[in-house]
Amino acid sequence: MRKVNYIENMEQWRSEFKFYIPVKVRFSETDMYGHVNNVSPFIYFEEARIDYIQHTGLMTDMVSKDGAVIVGDLQCDYLQQIYFNEKLKLYVKTDSVGNSSFDLHYMGVKENDEIAFTGRGRMVYINPQTGRPQPLSEEKKRLLVEN
Amino acid sequence: MRKVNYIENMEQWRSEFKFYIPVKVRFSETDMYGHVNNVSPFIYFEEARIDYIQHTGLMTDMVSKDGAVIVGDLQCDYLQQIYFNEKLKLYVKTDSVGNSSFDLHYMGVKENDEIAFTGRGRMVYINPQTGRPQPLSEEKKRLLVEN
Amino acid sequence: MRKVNYIENMEQWRSEFKFYIPVKVRFSETDMYGHVNNVSPFIYFEEARIDYIQHTGLMTDMVSKDGAVIVGDLQCDYLQQIYFNEKLKLYVKTDSVGNSSFDLHYMGVKENDEIAFTGRGRMVYINPQTGRPQPLSEEKKRLLVEN
Amino acid sequence: MRKVNYIENMEQWRSEFKFYIPVKVRFSETDMYGHVNNVSPFIYFEEARIDYIQHTGLMTDMVSKDGAVIVGDLQCDYLQQIYFNEKLKLYVKTDSVGNSSFDLHYMGVKENDEIAFTGRGRMVYINPQTGRPQPLSEEKKRLLVEN
Numbered sequence: 355m356r357k358v359n360y361i362e363n364m365e366q367w368r369s370e371f372k373f374y375i376p377v378k379v380r381f382s383e384t385d386m387y388g389h390v391n392n393v394s395p396f397i398y399f400e401e402a403r404i405d406y407i408q409h410t411g412l413m414t415d416m417v418s419k420d421g422a423v424i425v426g427d428l429q430c431d432y433l434q435q436i437y438f439n440e441k442l443k444l445y446v447k448t449d450s451v452g453n454s455s456f457d458l459h460y461m462g463v464k465e466n467d468e469i470a471f472t473g474r475g476r477m478v479y480i481n482p483q484t485g486r487p488q489p490l491s492e493e494k495k496r497l498l499v500e501n
Numbered sequence: 502m503r504k505v506n507y508i509e510n511m512e513q514w515r516s517e518f519k520f521y522i523p524v525k526v527r528f529s530e531t532d533m534y535g536h537v538n539n540v541s542p543f544i545y546f547e548e549a550r551i552d553y554i555q556h557t558g559l560m561t562d563m564v565s566k567d568g569a570v571i572v573g574d575l576q577c578d579y580l581q582q583i584y585f586n587e588k589l590k591l592y593v594k595t596d597s598v599g600n601s602s603f604d605l606h607y608m609g610v611k612e613n614d615e616i617a618f619t620g621r622g623r624m625v626y627i628n629p630q631t632g633r634p635q636p637l638s639e640e641k642k643r644l645l646v647e648n
Numbered sequence: 649m650r651k652v653n654y655i656e657n658m659e660q661w662r663s664e665f666k667f668y669i670p671v672k673v674r675f676s677e678t679d680m681y682g683h684v685n686n687v688s689p690f691i692y693f694e695e696a697r698i699d700y701i702q703h704t705g706l707m708t709d710m711v712s713k714d715g716a717v718i719v720g721d722l723q724c725d726y727l728q729q730i731y732f733n734e735k736l737k738l739y740v741k742t743d744s745v746g747n748s749s750f751d752l753h754y755m756g757v758k759e760n761d762e763i764a765f766t767g768r769g770r771m772v773y774i775n776p777q778t779g780r781p782q783p784l785s786e787e788k789k790r791l792l793v794e795n
Numbered sequence: 796m797r798k799v800n801y802i803e804n805m806e807q808w809r810s811e812f813k814f815y816i817p818v819k820v821r822f823s824e825t826d827m828y829g830h831v832n833n834v835s836p837f838i839y840f841e842e843a844r845i846d847y848i849q850h851t852g853l854m855t856d857m858v859s860k861d862g863a864v865i866v867g868d869l870q871c872d873y874l875q876q877i878y879f880n881e882k883l884k885l886y887v888k889t890d891s892v893g894n895s896s897f898d899l900h901y902m903g904v905k906e907n908d909e910i911a912f913t914g915r916g917r918m919v920y921i922n923p924q925t926g927r928p929q930p931l932s933e934e935k936k937r938l939l940v941e942n
Contacts, residue, residue, distance in 0.1 A: 358868075380695050382540050384533035386585055391529050392866045393837045400833060401674050425833045427799075429870030438533055505721075527842050539694060539719045543687045548821050572686045574652075576723030676832050680825035680879055687823050732827055 358431045360449075360459070360474045368469070371445035371461055373409055373501065375402045379440045390436040395471050396428060398444050399460050406446040406458070410501040412494055422482045426455065428475035436462075436470050448498040454479050454487040456498050505578045507596075507606070507621045515616070518592035518608055520556055520648065522549045526587045537583040542618050543575060545591050546607050553593040553605070557648040559641055569629045573602065575622035583609075583617050595645040601626050601634040603645050652725045654743075654753070654768045662763070665739035665755055667703055667795065669696045673734045684730040689765050690722060692738050693754050700740040700752070704795040706788055716776045720749065722769035730756075730764050742792040748773050748781040750792050799872045801890075801900070801915045809910070812886035812902055814850055814942065816843045820881045831877040836912050837869060839885050840901050847887040847899070851942040853935055863923045867896065869916035877903075877911050889939040895920050895928040897939050
């Protein structure tokens, strides 16, 4: 399997995921190459990310006045083609937590248990009024690490 | 050419369009059938519609406090397949104006001047506070009819 | 409720639906107006339509050599705003069957049982080699009518 | 400006771009946060990438029998919010060329000349029959480096 620069040991990395959402590939997500367009995993990442963040309890509302999380960067490594009607499990986990940001990792798994793509991205915790980063409380950090 | 129920005379109907925007078909807008996905014309309609409404002067801002236009219904008739990288002209015109609504018609034309798809949809002029339809002034009706 | 020109009696029309797929509204399907973009119901229609056609047994494979179904036209009537994270039931039924085409009707229902949008569109049964319409067998017509 | 791990010197990096395509932000590309959805830059990357590859002369046809380029990975760093109707310049350049792959870098620039987002991704040159990587000829490498 190809080397991905944010994954040191693929088996260990994979074993650390617990949370996932199901994704069924839509016809409109394919392209003329006959498989899923490269843009689509980022759509799936977003859906999984929001569900995961609500699952952790970090935020009960994505538009809270106290704090908001925005995406700093995103990346995806494409390991296998995906086809129309495939059912994927889209896993998300917190890989690391900083002072006012945290890194989420993503893994898209096929029905045959093979990994179709992996991904990561930094989330930034901001003050919605100023748009500036603000510190994550210890409680919020704990919620991310434990979920 | 196939009959479309909102077009009585295709040549006359076509000749009444003046305003258009250019559209270049994106790779991500194709699907595994090898041509443009059926959803994409509605993306083009929206882009053309907003540009057209600003062109008429009906609204200078799509989020004005005085009035907003929302989509009541939309339809598209697919006449020919469209392929990646094609350049289309997306025409829009006001077909009819009512008390608090108006009908826009759409036409997507290929580089060889053939019509790829046609469409129509009713726009409703509402009060943004109440969400209820409100009358179009004579001046606004005139802007729509003349453009 | 607003009048929709392909629905004579809303209650009867609604009662005739049996087949549906679940749809959960994605964040990327909203727009800056704060609710679901007008394009999104057509994405849902496509997903529901393909599942429905496979459910009827009309086609076991969307790319069969014997026959293919293509979309002749599509329309959507927007009855209520839909918001991020809403769970919809997307119903599909065959409304009428012609010689080489059939009309599908669509209904998007909210968790509170209210109808968010309705739709319809003509499907054409074609010969994949020639691209021309071809007759639906009596067996195929029966599958559509009964499902 | 925030540090991006594939950019050593932002001014030099920026000065090396020559090729770009214009992008006008569509309403359907915004989301309920009021600005462009995080998925959209990847749509723009794809459009710019294909135009750029055709511009270099590396491939005259994206579905050639001799060779095809596929996306190995993609990433985007979001530096500023982008709003509906903004006009961007989407720049692409070849950053480095390997034996059977090459790295493209991306830059999205606003009308006020500020950078909205940056990106990169590895492209792999494959044999379309086998799906396996194959060497880029010296001529092809030259086309990439010089354009």
